[in-house]
Amino acid sequence: MEILKxxxxDDEVRICQLIQALVDWDSLGMKVVGVAHNGEEACETVQNCQPDILITDIxxxxxxGLELVQRVKDADPDLEVVIISGYAHFEYAQQAISYGVGxxxxxxxxxxxxxxxxxKLQKRIRERKESRQSHQELVNRSRRDDDHLRANLLHRLLDQPEQAVSEExxxxxxxxxxxxGVFQAFCVKADYGRENRGTHTDVLMEKVEEVLERNLKAQGRELVLLTREDYCYGILNYPEKEKEQIRRSLKSSLTQLDIQKNMFQRVSFSIAAGAAYKEACRLGESMQETRxxxxxxxxxxxGRLLEHLGQPSDLPESQLLNDYxxxxSHAVEIFSIPNGTEAVRELQEAVNHxxxxxxxxxxxxxxxxADIFAASIQIQSRTEVLDDFRKQCGQCGKAEEIFGCLVDFQEKYLKEQAERYENDTxxxxxxAKEYIQNHYSDPITLEEVxxxxxxxxxxxxVLFKKTEGEGFAKYLINIRMEQAKLLLRETNLPVTEICRKVGYNDLKHxxxxxEKAAGVKPSTYRKLYG
Incomplete structure (x- = not known):
């Protein structure tokens, strides 16, 4: 099997050394082929080594790091990039995502x-390489298998939108x-609701394809369809003068599909139509707008035809996720389902405003x-669990149902954690941990707790150390130091005030x-991460 490079x-030598030491590269089928300590050197190293993965500081x-990502992704769109970022640079990581960093x-x-x-990256790269190899073998072996080839086209537009498809x-x-004429993507979505997953999904989606074929297929038009679970994606090529006719046909399809409610119960349909472009190479754009x-x-x-996306809101996602x-984290620490629900409701309220x-x-x-919660509570088989969560969200047709999914998701795993640990020992x-969380700013003692x-x-x-793996005093110090870091990062309070707020009366102490906990003095920490 090919070794991934x-x-x-990172400009900090110790960070590069840490990353190299943390990972069992051989077991992952990977090899570190280059290390760089500034952006220009990194760009040159990537160009010379042609790696599969780049791990870089922002x-x-x-x-x-942002310029580096943009340059290397322009040169090799398939290069997978992992961004390393401090809290203070969270927004830069989000900008990097717009360059294709996942x-x-x-x-x-x-x-x-x-x-x-x-x-995850190993799996993604292997599957992409295998998919390309399989695709090429399929093309060479069965060029006349039009249905399969066209399905492959839809998969490509959905999964690799950055790779333009030419008319040729x-x-x-x-x-x-x-x-x-013009090229246009569209999508039909069937919604069953959170608790009403259909048992006849295959039959229903076959009906969706039948209706679309009947309404959209005509002389001078090319239509390709692909069903993925509750979604049916399609692309059209038709004379530009038929734009309004296509729109009417999509609305007619929606009306006809609505009749299926009587047969399948509680199912509702929506259709999204991306922009129509004269250039075939922009089909990927139309598909992404459709999604x-x-x-x-x-x-x-x-239950409607969705068109014209418009400009997205300036949703402060990074701040909302930091607040969440x-x-x-506090809810997980004390296994509190109400606190977890409150965190979701506050997130929902912020979005509604x-x-x-x-x-x-x-x-x-x-x-x-959901990713943050799964990491906080250390869910086993996290990837599979999160995939299932996303599928459940995909069944929802309303925003409030999506937030409800997150509430239920948290409740399930908080309850499991609580049951696992809730015993006499x-x-x-x-x-005690709950008491410490609520009183760390006071001069609490082991005897008091x-x-x-x-x-x-x-x-x-003895019980505390056996259960937590560290003594009471060290645990209390860690709680206070984490709170001090938070205050240094997110407030302008003087260090003397922060010292008092986290339970210390002696600034020197x-x-x-x-410094012992963070490796730097409070003032230096604020400069680095504040």
Whole structure:
């Protein structure tokens, strides 16, 4: 099996060394072929080594991480990039996503998250290479298998929109009868609701294809359809003068599909139509607009033809997710389902107060929140669990149902965690941790907390260390230091005030303790991450 090549770029030598040491590269079938410490060097290393994966800091001298990503992705769109970012540079990571970066990690780099990300990339790269190889073999072996080739075209437009499809490819590779006119993508979505997943999905989606074929197929038009679960994607090539006729045909299809409610119960349909372009190479754009438009049913309502996406809202996704992270981390710490639900409701309220939010933005925000929760609670088989969660969200036709999915998702795993740890041995420690979370700013002692949970201080001390893997004093220090970091990053409070707020009266002692925990003095930490 081909070894995947990796290049690491970070201006901090120790970070590069840490990444190299954290991962068992051989077991992943990977090899680090280059290390760079500034943007220009990284760009040259990528050009010379031709890696499959680039792991890079978002901020570097010479050529920033963002410039580096843009340059290397322009040269090789298939290059997979993992961004490493501090909290203070979270918005840069989001900008990198617009260049095609799908993965980012927050500093300090965690071994488990890094390994899991690399495993995802390994699978993605292998599947892409196998898919291309299989596709080429299929083309060579069965050029007349038009149905399969056309399905492959839809898969390509959906999964690799950045790779433009030329008119020559449409006719030569995919055997379409291309005519002068316009090219347009569209999508039909069937919604069953959160609790009413249909058992006859295949039959229903066959009916969808029949209706579309009947209404859209005509002389001088080319129609290609592909069904994926509850979605039916399509592309059209037709004379430009028929634009309005196509629109009427799509609306007519929606009306005819609505009749299926009587047979399949509680199913509703929506149709999204992307822009029509004269150039075949812009089919990918039309398809991506269609995929975003179909999510507009979450805010505009289903049962309608969705057109004209418009400009997205300035949704402060990174800030909302940071707020959610703080709240859900506390809920996970004390296994509190009500606190978890409150975190979702506050997220929902913030979205509801943001004007012009589009459906796809809500969906991406919920996916991001689910990723954060799954990481916080350390769910086993996280990838599979999150895939199932996304499928459940895909069954929803309203925004409130999407938020309800997240509430149910949290409740299930918080309940499992609570049941796993809620026994006579663990309960006192959980209560103690909750008490510490609520009183870390006070001069609390081991004896005080022991009394709160009804145990002798000696027994509680042993129980706490056995359960948590660290002593009471160290745990309390860690809680206070994490809160101090948060205040340094997100407030302008003087260090002396932060010292008091996290339970210290002696500034010198606080500074020494913080430097020992964070590796830098409080003032330096604020400069780096604030």
């Amino acid at each position: 990796v290049v690491i770029a 901020r570097m001298p010479g050529c920033s 993965y980012y990690l927050l500093k300090p780099v965690n071994k488990g998250e890094l390994t899991e990300t690399l495993q 490819a449409l006719t030569g590779i995919y055997h379409l009868q291309v005519s002068p 975003k438009l179909i999510q507009e049913r979450l805010v505009r309502g289903n 992270l703080r709240k859900i 943001q004007p012009g939010v589009q459906g796809w933005q809500i969906l991406e925000l919920i996916y991001g929140a 663990i309960r006192p420690v959980r209560k 022991s009394e709160q949970v009804g145990l002798s201080s000696a027994y509680f001390s 606080f500074t020494h303790t913080f």
